[in-house]
Amino acid sequence: MELRQLASFLAVVEEGQFAKAAARLFLSPPAVTAHVRQLERELGVDLLERFPLRLTAAGERLVPHAREALKAVRAATDSAADPAADLKDGPRPLLRIGVMGHGSAELTPAIVRAYRRARPETRLVVESLDFTEHVSALVRHRVDVAFVRPAPGDERVEVDVLTTEPRIVGVSAASAVAEDGTARLADVLDLPYVKVPGCTPQVFKDYLYFATARGGERPRRGVDQARNPQEVLLSIAAGRGVSSALWSFARFYPWPGVRYVTIADAPWDDSVLATRRGDPRPEIAAFRALAVTMARELGPVLLPPPPASPPPAPLELPAPSGSAAPPAPARAAVPKSFAGHRGGSIALSRE
Numbered sequence: 001m002e003l004r005q006l007a008s009f010l011a012v013v014e015e016g017q018f019a020k021a022a023a024r025l026f027l028s029p030p031a032v033t034a035h036v037r038q039l040e041r042e043l044g045v046d047l048l049e050r051f052p053l054r055l056t057a058a059g060e061r062l063v064p065h066a067r068e069a070l071k072a073v074r075a076a077t078d079s080a081a082d083p084a085a086d087l088k089d090g091p092r093p094l095l096r097i098g099v100m101g102h103g104s105a106e107l108t109p110a111i112v113r114a115y116r117r118a119r120p121e122t123r124l125v126v127e128s129l130d131f132t133e134h135v136s137a138l139v140r141h142r143v144d145v146a147f148v149r150p151a152p153g154d155e156r157v158e159v160d161v162l163t164t165e166p167r168i169v170g171v172s173a174a175s176a177v178a179e180d181g182t183a184r185l186a187d188v189l190d191l192p193y194v195k196v197p198g199c200t201p202q203v204f205k206d207y208l209y210f211a212t213a214r215g216g217e218r219p220r221r222g223v224d225q226a227r228n229p230q231e232v233l234l235s236i237a238a239g240r241g242v243s244s245a246l247w248s249f250a251r252f253y254p255w256p257g258v259r260y261v262t263i264a265d266a267p268w269d270d271s272v273l274a275t276r277r278g279d280p281r282p283e284i285a286a287f288r289a290l291a292v293t294m295a296r297e298l299g300p301v302l303l304p305p306p307p308a309s310p311p312p313a314p315l316e317l318p319a320p321s322g323s324a325a326p327p328a329p330a331r332a333a334v335p336k337s338f339a340g341h342r343g344g345s346i347a348l349s350r351e
Helices: 003-015 018-025 029-043 057-080 107-118 202-208 229-237 282-297
Strands: 094-100 123-129 145-148 157-165 167-172 193-195 221-225 243-246 258-263 269-276
Touching (some): 003 029, 003 057, 018 029, 094 107, 094 282, 107 123, 107 282, 157 282, 202 243, 229 243, 269 282
Parallel strands (some): 094 145
Antiparallel strands (some): 167 258
């Protein structure tokens, strides 16, 4: 018996449909069906009647035990994650930080360092997230906060915008699109985009493929599938597909054979800090408050424009706390052709 089998069984019971259970777990419906069938075979009993979908007597008996088993595993994971805690003073608080790709650019390590200095009693664990874990790592309690993009469209998650940036597309250096360094949506919508796994949240797929600009049309897909930026860049460099990103991506992922093209008419988009809605832990509230403050006050200083952009305008540090008349936030210069800035916590802004 495996935990994923119990998790799939409980999700079907609580959601009332295999499809809804699959969406909740970020799995495909066939995978959830297979987990339940494997569990039934191992136990030697039917747990669910399929038409209509309802619990059998054996399934009814299993539900409370399955819930207790998963609850015990989560508790054991949290406890084992801090084996060096001082038992005399009580266990140290633990905060697990998920980062997808480069997170919120230079702000991500700056926020983590500042939090470590401000709350040294809290143990921090940083974990890398792939595209499929855009939301699932949070809702499954694998991490407590997550630096992701774009904002998850999930009612179980709250977000704080940390950067708002122009969009770029990574293309092969041999591509004709790479020559000018800038393009419009019409130039890139018909290119073959590197695929992501089917269980990737739809909001991330829509962001990746410029779904709004397509008006409902499906994107042309490349031959490769990727779960992380490294796999995406390998495909692009080989001339097998393209992919989109936020502007700061180019600084963090210079790659032989890949060129980044700014999309002049694409709406700007966000990187965010995501947390579970209603999570009461003071460690999370403190991390959110610090992240938002640093994004507002230090974002323009910490996030320089990519090397291919025009030289930045002079940057001004934020005024000291309590100043009667603080100056306007500093702004990094970007091409004026970019459109669609939406305001909020700005890390990159038009001059």
